[in-house]
Amino acid sequence: MTSNERVVVIGSGLAGVRLARRLGELGTPVTLVGEEEHRPYNRVLLAEVLAGRYSPEVIALPAPAELTRARVTGIDRTGRTVGCADGSVIAYDRLVLATGSNPVLPPLRGLFTEDHELPEGVHAFRTLDDCLGLAKAVRPGVRAVVIGGGLLGVSAARALAVRGAQVVLAQQSERLMERQLDPAASKLVGRHLTDLGVEVHTECRVRDVRCVGGAVRSVEMADGYALDADLVVLACGVHPRVGLAQAAGLEVRKGVVVDDELRTSDPYIHAIGDCVQHAGTVYGLATPALEQADALAALLAGDTGSRYTGTRSLTRLTLTGPDSPFDLAAFGETEALPGDDVVQLTDATRGTYRKVVVRDDRLVGGVLVGELGTVGALARAWEGAEPLPSDGGPLLHLLTNDGGS
Numbered sequence: 001m002t003s004n005e006r007v008v009v010i011g012s013g014l015a016g017v018r019l020a021r022r023l024g025e026l027g028t029p030v031t032l033v034g035e036e037e038h039r040p041y042n043r044v045l046l047a048e049v050l051a052g053r054y055s056p057e058v059i060a061l062p063a064p065a066e067l068t069r070a071r072v073t074g075i076d077r078t079g080r081t082v083g084c085a086d087g088s089v090i091a092y093d094r095l096v097l098a099t100g101s102n103p104v105l106p107p108l109r110g111l112f113t114e115d116h117e118l119p120e121g122v123h124a125f126r127t128l129d130d131c132l133g134l135a136k137a138v139r140p141g142v143r144a145v146v147i148g149g150g151l152l153g154v155s156a157a158r159a160l161a162v163r164g165a166q167v168v169l170a171q172q173s174e175r176l177m178e179r180q181l182d183p184a185a186s187k188l189v190g191r192h193l194t195d196l197g198v199e200v201h202t203e204c205r206v207r208d209v210r211c212v213g214g215a216v217r218s219v220e221m222a223d224g225y226a227l228d229a230d231l232v233v234l235a236c237g238v239h240p241r242v243g244l245a246q247a248a249g250l251e252v253r254k255g256v257v258v259d260d261e262l263r264t265s266d267p268y269i270h271a272i273g274d275c276v277q278h279a280g281t282v283y284g285l286a287t288p289a290l291e292q293a294d295a296l297a298a299l300l301a302g303d304t305g306s307r308y309t310g311t312r313s314l315t316r317l318t319l320t321g322p323d324s325p326f327d328l329a330a331f332g333e334t335e336a337l338p339g340d341d342v343v344q345l346t347d348a349t350r351g352t353y354r355k356v357v358v359r360d361d362r363l364v365g366g367v368l369v370g371e372l373g374t375v376g377a378l379a380r381a382w383e384g385a386e387p388l389p390s391d392g393g394p395l396l397h398l399l400t401n402d403g404g405s
């Protein structure tokens, strides 16, 4: 890329803002285009805003000075321009898609009004607007049903409970946060939510949303049981936002397909963050989005050797109750295969649980609940993928020594 080329980035979320800032620092001008009305913010902290712990200003990102507020509606790859909903057209030499994810809207009867809108009281949990809408509606005693018991649903349920809502969490599968946690850790998360007053139902499928006058009144389960609800939060996962890429004829599978230079099937168009599929993986997490932004910034600023080769990412979640902070972290494979070694420490009284899984002298995964002192050392041992000394002692040391984390 030559120094006077125009870089245009679509999406001012975590990935887009990081890329624009890095390019600014490296002296490469960039046009950042974002559709959300608010100042760019850290989406990972939305649950803290909902819980009333942070104000929206606190989660604002240090954004680059130049931000164009517009929604891009189409890409003309031949003319190398993008068109926006307000009629404006922006020319590029290099285009970067950082369009993030959309919430999954589950196939529930009654989920949409005749105007194809969500009924009053039903909210997704993806944007600051979703969060402010929920924060406005939640009051002590309000009956809230959270649909989905993954990372998003658990965060939303806990935040609403902290605000005094009567919360029911409906999780379709057997346990909470099953993508990240093993059964014992899921159970502790369930216990923590129950202690906050959340009613947790697993193996429970919501089938219907019942409304009166355009506002939600109840949800109905597959077994016919109805739950009264003033608020419903949809926390059923996300899918990469790939509409623009698809319409422009770029290669898209689950996400926009990119190579190690974060380049799509068009050499003048790159993609980063939640919208991307790299080496078969769609991450949907903050750390990979930031690492991809850093790798691409270096590349676009002239470091031709810069590559993104994947992220081994650790999920960390802090659930801060009124008087019981509760942390958890998980990485890699948290359930052992036959032949793996497992070291596990449980303290039922303190509600802590620590476990690591070792295969062929290498740490392949772990989960920590309630006691995160060792997370830094464990993450380093996992990321480094170095063989562990074989006498077993160092493993226990890794689980119990919080030095250097």
Ligand SMILES: Cc1cc2nc3c(=O)[nH]c(=O)nc-3n(C[C@H](O)[C@H](O)[C@H](O)COP(=O)(O)OP(=O)(O)OC[C@H]3O[C@@H](n4cnc5c(N)ncnc54)[C@H](O)[C@@H]3O)c2cc1C
Binding pocket: 010, 011, 012, 013, 014, 015, 016, 033, 034, 035, 036, 043, 044, 045, 046, 047, 070, 071, 072, 073, 098, 099, 100, 101, 125, 126, 127, 152, 155, 241, 244, 272, 273, 274, 275, 284, 285, 286, 287, 289, 315, 316, 317
């Ligand atoms: C409540 C919540 C909690 C989370 N907690 C965690 C966590 O604990 N740990 C973790 O790792 N991850 C977490 N995540 C996921 C994390 O937020 C995402 O992985 C991260 O935000 C991805 O960054 P991104 O820039 O790719 O996408 P986004 O942050 O979604 O940003 C994309 C931006 O692009 C804009 N956009 C899209 N299309 C257009 C268009 N056509 N024109 C203009 N603008 C457009 C969107 O409006 C949006 O502002 C959480 C997410 C949520 C919602």
